[in-house]
Amino acid sequence: MGIFEKIFRHHPPWGVHPDDHKLPAANAPLRSLPLPALLYVPMQQHVGSPARPVVLVGQHVLKGQLIAEAQGNVSAPVHAPTSGRISAIGEVTAPHPSGLAQLAITIAADGADTWCERLPVDDPFALAPEEIARRTAAAGVVGLGGATFPAAVKFNLGRRLKVNTLIVNGGECEPYLSSDDRIMRDRAAEVVDGLRIVMYAIGAREALVGIEDNKPQAIAAMRVAAAAFGNVQVRPVPARYPMGSDKQLIQTLTGKEVPADARAAEVGVLVHNVSTCAAVHRALRRGEPLVERIVTLNGGALTRPGNLLAPIGTPVVDLLRFAGVSGRPARLVLGGPMMGIVLPHARVPIVKGASGILAFDAAEAHVAEAGPCIRCGSCTRACPMGLLPLEMASRIGADDLAGAAGFGLSDCIGCGCCAYVCPSHIPLVQYFSYAKGELSARERSKLRNDATRRLAEERVARLEREAREKAAAAARRKAERDAAKAAAGAAARPLPVRIVKPASEAAT
């Protein structure tokens, strides 16, 4: 890096700046998708345990009615995205890179879109913070930036760790996507109200809204909406991928670096996405659970790209039809092009974390053939976590997963910067995903072995206990028999004999 750049450097020393492709989709006004006939609502739309269905096939449900309840500490409930009849509870293709099936509730919409009874709160700031977390959890709000971590769990964590600063993530650094941009432009007041509720729920004193400087309209709209609140600051940040990743945004806005293996809350910061804040606003002020979201439809294969308001569970094929597909898309991606999931086909429902559906034409979907690593080191400069992707990948390639872990594999956020800049087109992120999955699978099987050993030891203990109890019971019976015999003998004999029961002896 030259001295000139060192002085006038305007972007952080990490990351990449891909062509953002956000226009014209970002400028197209928000449209609502006509209600699809069938909605497939997956049970796992969040990080944690899947939700458990609480409705029966054939039952009629209203929009916003609970159809699956949360299971366990980290989980989220699922609500009906429209009114209609439950037509099936079965498996559909999950929006997941594996293309495996997942449990989902199918709703045949009745077209009326009738809401169930909603319980709006006039003044959320009069409620206890715990009550806000409870209502947010009950509304099924999860992180809408893509991580889909249950929002209420983060509220409780923030309160416990005494978080001072709420960072509202309006980075949206992924190319092509503009759903957060759109929500900030069209619903800035909702976002600001939602983030103030979140601040109150976690006990934060200030909120910093980080928005990439390539969204001037969103910054302007948010500044107007936040003008009345002194503790909410809108801060433009350089447009640099992955600015929307929590650790990078925290570092840019506060200068604090989240340590490895630590959560953001441990440095006194909590990050929530702008869309999540808007969802919290709706959950509290209107009593509406999370049943719809803004989805960006973009990509070269679409004729009318833009942002759509769509109910959760809408099949991707309905969205594509609405946005007009020219020819056959070469690849379908859920989420952004850098970290998104390649969909096996279009009959996959959208979920709470689906920020966009990208239909790529052949030129956009082109993947160059991978070549050997030339050790140019481009990936080490691009890595926002300061790792050495080339060293990790070569170790994973030689099946030395422990060696790769020693180079900080667990800190990799999977952003894809390294693979983006690699001149040899090595699929570095896939190496890391593979290694992380394999390491956690080994960890799981180790835990399982430990559990098996515990079970086996418990069985041995049980068998011993049973043997002991049997012996004790046999001894007792024998003693009783002897006593009875002796008593019979004593009745026959003139002198009474005192019998001492050897119970204490048998018990030892």
Added chain:
Amino acid sequence: MTAYLLLLLSTALVNNVVLVKFLGLCPFMGVSRNMDSALGMGLATTFVITLACAATWLLEHWLLAPFDLGYLRILTFILVIAATVQFVEMVVKKSAPALYQALGIYLPLITTNCAVLGLALLTAQEKMSFLRSLVYGFGSALGFTLVLLIFAGLRERLALARVPAAFAGAPLSFILASLLSLAFMGFAGLSFQ
């Protein structure tokens, strides 16, 4: 003093025992998969060589030369070296079980490491003084350790490289060793005067 320093340098680099004299190739190829065991092997061999040089000098000058028993030289030297190696093995097993595991069969094989016997015989042949033979042995052993470490470091990196199947493993290691040897030939041009 300068003479001993020069001797140390020239034995370690210029007349390197592995890459110039081609002695001790067995552990050079065998225990060079990772740096840790290479360092352990190097240190153990250094100890053995230095001790063996001292012991064989005593043998040569107090037993073999006075009684004209030169024909027993190899026999007695082997005996002393084997005993030293046994001793080292016991110490390593006691003090560093992990290193003991890592060195495996190569630890007792120091006995048959031709560098050890070779250096002992060379010091006897050159009729060096006690201190000189000690420095000679120690310097050579340092050279052995250095080369072992360099080679292990290279092989660690090489294990990660994708190479054509025909070259994978031993063939590439041999090529690497020959290149390293060529590099050490460069020291032959050095003059310490």
Added chain:
Amino acid sequence: MWLAIFSLTLLGTLLGLALGLAAKRFHVEASSIVAEIEALMPGSNCGQCGFAGCPRAAAAIADGSAPVTVCPPGGKALAQMLAARLGISIDLTSVADEGPQIAIVAEDICIGCCRCSKVCPTDAIVGAAKQIHNVIREACTGCGNCIDRCPTEALLLQPLPVTVQHWVWPKPATVVIALAV
């Protein structure tokens, strides 16, 4: 000649004595490696390895007559731990880790004889006499001890299906280097 014999004998005796003393001084307790390996094993004594229980398998692994990959329930994780402990390198790709299996009970032909629950090393089968038995998924190790005990062949082993939660990305295909000849 006598001198040679005498000097060699003397040398041998001296060195032998020195080594004997050193052996006493640097004495190491007999290897406790079998116990260590046994602690790593699952301990369910399921017998899938072909040895009578985990202690025997541990002894066999320690003396080298069984490979570290001998334990099917332990899988890759155990093989790796054992290899690390023994200081040997193994090729993990050759470990047949065909995925976990569990036993399931065909409820329509189970007669409630209780034979299977008696042999289960992890108490994973629940059921009383003349009641339909069932397998607790989380506790079953898929050892297959129960399969042969069932008089009605109501028990069978099934692979656990891969779920979205447990799916692992495949390793990228290796780059083929074209040799410029």
